[in-house]
Amino acid sequence: MLYSEKVMDHFLNPRNVGQIDDASGVGTVGNARCGDIMRVYLKISDNGVVEDAKFKTFGCGAAVATSSMATEMIKGKSVSDALSITNKAVMDALDGLPPVKVHCSCLAEEALHAALWDYAQKNDLMIEGLKPPVSDIGDHDEIYA
C-alpha cells in the first residue's frame, strides 16, 4: 500500500475543512509546479493560543491529509510552539508519505506559517524563528527536496 492508514483516513475524512470568518491570521500558498493551492485560517486567543484552525485546498490527497493533520496538531498550541509543527512532524504523525509526496506536506507547513505571519503582522508581533512566507513553494524546491 502506497499510503499509510492514517493518510487514507485523513484524506477520506479530513478534519477542519472550511474557513474562519473572523480569523486572526490567514495564509495562502501554492506550488506552481503541481498547481495546488492551500489556504489556512487560524483563530488565536488574546493570550496567543491557537483556538481553531481550518483549511481549504485545491490540492492532491497528500495535501489534504497533511493539512488535516497539521490543523489538528496546531490547535491548543501557543504561537511559538506552533512552529514545531514542521512538515516532518506532520508526516511522522501520519506514519510517513511516499518520497514523491513530501513536497505536498510542505504546502501545509508553509500555509500554517503564512497564517502565523499574517497574525503577527496584524498584531505587530515578532514570533521567534518565523520567517516571511513564500507564496510559491515551488520556488524553494531545493529546500524541500
Ligand code: FES
Ligand atoms: Fe501538489 Fe501534492 S501534488 S500538493
